[in-house]
Amino acid sequence: MPFENLREYMDALDAAGMLKRVKTKVSVDLEMAEILRRVMYARGPALLFEDVDNYSMRVLGNAFGSIERMKLALQMEEFEEIGEKITSLARMEMPSSLLGKIRMLPKLSDIADTAPKIVGKGPVNEVYEGEDYASLLSLPALKCWPKDAGRFITFGLVLTKNPETGIRNLGVYRMQILDDKHAIMHWQIHKRGAQHYLMNKEKGKGIEVAVIIGADPATVFSAVAPVPEGLDKYLFAGIVRSKGLRLVKCNSIDLEVPAEAEIVLEGYVDPNDLRLEGPFGDHVGYYSEQEPYPVFNLKGIMRRDDPIYLTTVVGKPVLEDAYIGYVIERAFLPLIRMFHPEVVDFAMPAAGWFQGLAIVSIRKRYPAQAKKVMLGLWGLGQLALTKMIIVVDDDVDVHNMDEVIWAVTARCNPARDILVLDNMPTDTLDPAASSPNIGSKIGIDATSKWKEEGAYYTPELAEVDEQTKALVDRRWSEYFR
Structure with missing residues (x-):
């Protein structure tokens, strides 16, 4: 069965010996990031920081930092299975005969089972802080490197809708916190979230945005994955987990978010407010340059009563993102082969x-x-x-x-x-x-x-003949008596 939320996955990590609880008080200002990096470079476990200096929230890091953890997170041994499901859908053709359509019903039922469903409420509705009370400064966001411009949200799943089709996208973009109500959205021009933002900007409009922090593993993976254009990310998450997501409506914006999420930031991005973002150390291993990016404006926060803040760190490879990237590599091989x-x-x-x-x-x-x-x-x-x-x-x-x-x-x-x-x-x-x-x-x-x-000759590989290979195979144990 797929994990319904981050907590179920965290409990599974704990049961499998893949989670270490850090009870010492730790600061989000450089210290926590350095701990996470050292543990990650040493191929160590996921870490749950239970005593975060100046913050009431616990922080989970390195949650997906090994192949074993990714297999556990997605409940599968072979990640190619994800791509095979997508290619199977892409190749599906509706039969013309009545009998063929009847035979297709089980497959259509499988697709329906993976579609997201809106429900009345969920754990994320336990607490709602409106615009007067919500503050980005309440989040234990990390400062990762000494010359970083400040603290930033590293693992927020940024939800937007295509203004023409309504198809939802999730992407992971860093967000530099400026004050209690504003953060700079690092929307790289090639990303789908930036595309939705620009489509709205051309119409002179801002764009509503929800930022999900701490979702079930399949939804986290779906936010990172470069899914084919036109495929709703929530549907993709449902395909990955073989079960549709339960969604709830936001309070102040017209977007839907996972009912089992830990924290959801509600707000909008203003097309007329650009500010210099960075520098930040990034996944290449260097500090990025300052560049202008649009600003996210906070309108409210939905969250659990005792939320867990999911984070990750960036820096010279190999860190946690490498293992998520490996799953993407394996999962999308069937799609590459299709083309x-x-x-x-x-x-x-x-x-x-x-x-x-x-x-x-x-x-x-x-x-x-x-x-x-x-x-x-x-x-x-x-x-x-x-x-x-x-x-x-x-x-x-x-x-x-x-x-x-x-x-x-x-x-x-x-x-x-x-x-x-x-x-x-x-x-x-x-x-x-x-x-x-x-x-x-x-x-x-x-x-x-x-x-x-242009080869002037075709060289022949020097290979062992089958007779000699069989002889040595047969006598192998004799050689080392």
């Missing part, structure tokens, strides 16, 4: 902060196919921001960097097999970009080359 059937496997190494490097293996059928795959992936959703793509043959394990490096050095002729594209979209936080959001890309064709691709 590019020649793809065998796909990896985005954590050390490359995921947007930095992708490695793809293909089953090659024609000359220059590797370049076709590179260009296709750069045109596929958030992969447009990937800086480097390496394409290898299907005899190379994309998760084994020794094999990948061997393929690059043995199968790539740089003058012939490297593709460089300039003035391309890049991650806003890319510290090597030539200008904000603009940079270059490199594609490395590390597949075996054919004569049609």
